[in-house]
Amino acid sequence: MVEPKTVFKNFLWVICALMYLVTASLWVVLPDTLTLNLSTALFTLGFSILMIIWDRRKFQKYYNGPYFYKLVSLSISMILVFCVLAVVNYLAYKHPRQVDISDMEHNSLTFETVSMLQKIKGKIIIRIFGRKAEILAIKALTDLYRFENNHIEVEPVDIELRPDLVKKHAVYKSGTIEVEYNNRVDQVTEASELVLTNSILRLTRKRDPQILFTKGHGELSVEDKSKDGISNVAAILKKAYFNIISENTLSLFEIKEHTDLIVIWGPKTAFMRTELQLIENYLGRGGKLLVGLDPTFNGDKHVDLRTMLGRFGLKLDNNIVVDQVSFIDGSSGSVPMISKIKSNHPILSLEEGPVFFPLVSGVRPENGDSKKFELFFDLKTSPFPASWADNNPEEMVKGKVVFNQEKDFKGPVSLLGISRQIDGPTKVVVLGNSTFVSNAYEKYGKNFNLFVNAITWLVKDGEIAEFNLPLGKNEPVFLNRHQIGLIFYFSVLFLPIIFIGLSIWFYQRKKKL
Structure with missing residues (x-):
């Protein structure tokens, strides 16, 4: 009859063997949890040493037998092989290579x-x-x-x-x-x-793009940290390594060549024609322009600016867009909110979440010759009769806004216009509001995402707009959790158990012979 002490000792040896298997599994499955893996490995090693000391009499028989010499020799050989494999693995990690055999090279970079x-x-x-x-x-x-x-x-x-x-x-x-x-x-x-x-x-480019914000016309300032400023916009752009400068265009003789973008954001007073001619000359050399212009109630001060924008296919009206279906509570429709955007344009590639515009004007195509430009008007309000562009500012002042068939424009109304020169690099983006990215709305991230997307697309900054390859080329194939689990169980558990079982069977068979 087997003694209970021997049974308990054999049970502990089984536990010890399982601990080694668990330790190996942790290193394979969770290689980043070093604290857990090292603790488990040290505990298993310490437990093994204690078991050897406790069962030392049994081990003395093996020490003096011929199998121990073979075991030591085999262990040394395995350690040497392991060291060679470790060096090969290190070299493979530092100089990795792979072969993609998929039809469309899904597992390769462009x-x-x-x-x-x-x-x-x-x-x-x-x-x-x-x-x-x-x-x-x-x-x-x-x-x-x-x-x-x-x-x-x-x-x-x-x-x-x-x-x-x-x-x-x-x-x-x-x-x-x-x-x-x-x-x-x-x-x-x-x-x-x-x-x-x-x-x-963006990180490896030799020069950071320079953005010129105009000043001297009551524009929203990138240096103003109050709720009416746009210092948060400047902080976001600087974090993305854009070089921000503010200049009064009235004091400039020309726009410097290294200026990548001009931003006219929320001016209150008119630009002189010499200033607008300076900006138009810059655009004629392939420049880029971003304009945010708020509607005015006491006469239009930006007629010349609107005329210049019209030469690039964009007509920015001086009206108020009303949306009585999708709007911010308490605004009576004067603060349209757009939750779903149907567009493939990079500027409008926003994640789910609304963007809103406090008192915004509509943007539409200029009636003149716009064949030189590719135009986009995809940021739109709800369809009529829910929304329209109201051309009577007195109604807004009185708080009684109604649709007038003769004066107003039926919705959906576009709040953003995009113009890209077909045979050249010139780009212009126009919005009918500037305050939607003021510091007062710093918690509304989607508004700022729209602004930054416009900046990024205009500057382009050496970035790749799209890959000139078949659809799906830039998406690698990822294994899901179930597939990874299946691979793990077969490679780490089932196959080792099968090999260990075969080894024991061959050993017992050899022993009988």
Whole structure:
């Protein structure tokens, strides 16, 4: 009869063997949880040493037998092989290579991205902030970048385990990707090749784009930190490494060539014709212009500015757009709110969430010759009779706004106009309101996203607008959780158990012979 002490000892040996299996599984499944993995490994090693000391008499028989010598020799050989494999694995990690055998090369980066990565010599750190499931999917994308440039390091950060790093890097959304290069940092919240490539381009460009905000006409100031200023806009742009300057165009003889964009934002007084001619000459050289113009009730002071915009196919009316279906509560329809945007234009590629405009004018195509320009008017209010553009400012002052068949324009009314020269680089974007991105609305992120999208599209900043490849080319194939679990169980659990079982069977068979 087997003694209870022997049974208990054998049970502990089984537990010890299972602990080694658990330790190996943790290193494979959770390689980033170093504290847990090291603690489990040290506990398993300590437990093994205690078991050997407790069962030392039994082990003495093995020490003096021929099998121990063979075991030591085999162990040394395995350690040497492991060291060789470790060196090979390190070299493969530092100089990764892969072969994509899919039909449309779904698991490869585009030619544009590869060309860009091959030109970068400095170290790039890509940090992934998210939960474990998100990190796994995003890392599949970032690893493709590491395969093309061995200077790229990928650092996954679990937001649940490392809230200190989340706070340190000012991350506000799970799934954020932070790219660092030369002490410059950029964050993106969309895990796609196009977005990530453009982020790297922004950090590695030789010159930061320069944006000129006009002043001297009562414009919203980028330096004004009050609720009526747009200092938050300036902070967002500076964080994206745009160079912001303010100039009175009346004091300029010409717009300098290195000016990438002119912004006229919320002027209260009129521009002189010499100033507008200066700006139009700049646009004639392929310049870019962003205009935010609020409606006025006491006469139109910007007739010349509107006329100039009309030469680029955009007619900005001096009226009030009313939307009685989608509006901010308490505004009686004078603050239209747009929740669903049907457009493929980059400026309007907003995530779900409303944008609103306090007292906004409508933008429509100019009746003249606009064949030289490609026009977009996709940011629209609700269909008529819910919305219209009211051309009687006295009704707004009296608080009684009604549709007039003879004077007003039926909805849907566009609140934004986009003009792009077909045979040249000139671009113009016009909005019928400027206050929607004032500091008073700093908590309404979608408003600011629209503004930044307009800036980015206008400047373009060397970024890639789209990849000239078949649809789906820039999206790698990611394994879902069930597929990864299946691979794990077969490779880490089932196959080792089968091999161990076969080894025991061959050993017992050899022993009988």
